[in-house]
Amino acid sequence: MASRPYHHGDLRAALVEAGLAAIEARGADDLSLRELARVVGVSATAVYRHFPDKKALLAALASVGLEKLGETQRAASDAAGGGAAGFKATGIAYVRFALSNPGLFRLVYGHPLPKFAPGCDPADDAMAMLQANAAALAPDGVDPQIFALQSWSLVHGLAMLLLDQQITLDDAAIDRVVDLHVMLAETGSRT
Numbered sequence: 001m002a003s004r005p006y007h008h009g010d011l012r013a014a015l016v017e018a019g020l021a022a023i024e025a026r027g028a029d030d031l032s033l034r035e036l037a038r039v040v041g042v043s044a045t046a047v048y049r050h051f052p053d054k055k056a057l058l059a060a061l062a063s064v065g066l067e068k069l070g071e072t073q074r075a076a077s078d079a080a081g082g083g084a085a086g087f088k089a090t091g092i093a094y095v096r097f098a099l100s101n102p103g104l105f106r107l108v109y110g111h112p113l114p115k116f117a118p119g120c121d122p123a124d125d126a127m128a129m130l131q132a133n134a135a136a137l138a139p140d141g142v143d144p145q146i147f148a149l150q151s152w153s154l155v156h157g158l159a160m161l162l163l164d165q166q167i168t169l170d171d172a173a174i175d176r177v178v179d180l181h182v183m184l185a186e187t188g189s190r191t
Contacts, residue, residue, distance in 0.1 A: 012050045014040045019061050023103035028058055028110070058107060065101070065108040070125025072097050077129065084186050087133040091155045091178040094126075096171075098159035105159065139185050147185065154181050 018039045022031050033054060037044045051057040076093035077086035098105040134148035158177055161167045169177070 011040065011042060011046060015047060015050060015057070016060055016064055019057055020064065020104060023061060023107055024101065025103075027103050028061075028107045031057070033057060061104070062108045065104040066126060068101070068104070069094070069097050069108070070129070073126050073129055084137060084182055087137055087151075088178055088182040090126075090129060090133070091151065091181070092175055094155045095159045095162065095174050095178070098163060102163050105163070109156070137182075137185055139187075151181065151185075154178070 015036050018036045019031060022036065022039075031054065033047045033051060034044045036057075037047045051060065073090040073093045076089035080086045080089035130148050130152055131144070134151060135144040138144040138147035155178060158169075158174065162169060162174075
């Protein structure tokens with residue numbers, strides 16, 4: 001095969017897109033910078049100008065995953081009209097995002113970022129929405145931070161149980177699980 005000159009308008013973005021596709025196809029553990037270089041048609045050294053190592057690439061991919069999750073949840077909340085209905089919609093969107101993007105979801109939460117620690121100022125949209133909703137919807141007498149952690153734990157645990165095929169639920173059952181949590185919060189009951 002004859003070599004051809006290569007010019008790429010946005011190599012970093014192309015590498016991220018190729019990385020996202022590879023993660024969904026095979027998972028993050030099998031991702032290789034050299035493979036991505038071949039996929040986008042550049043030399044391996046060109047990749048290292050943007051990502052010094054696999055860890056840097058995985059961090060960039062996880063950041064994109066968080067952004068996509070936040071966008072998905074924001075759209076679901078907006079479509080539901082915000083409030084308790086929006087909060088429920090964000091939880092359902094979280095689970096469905098995990099099921100639709102299992103490799104990316106596992107990457108995001110397999111490489112946790114320090115900003116997820118309770119009490120930190122979150123930089124990502126998904127966490128910011130969770131904390132804002134928790135502050136507005138936490139039952140009387142329940143610390144909003146604890147309610148946020150409980151809510152996140154519920155949808156994350158549900159997503160992981162489904163991804164790991166420990167349980168099987170249809171969309172309606174996923175909706176009912178999340179709805180029960182929101183309904184109990186609305187009535188002021190401790191869950």
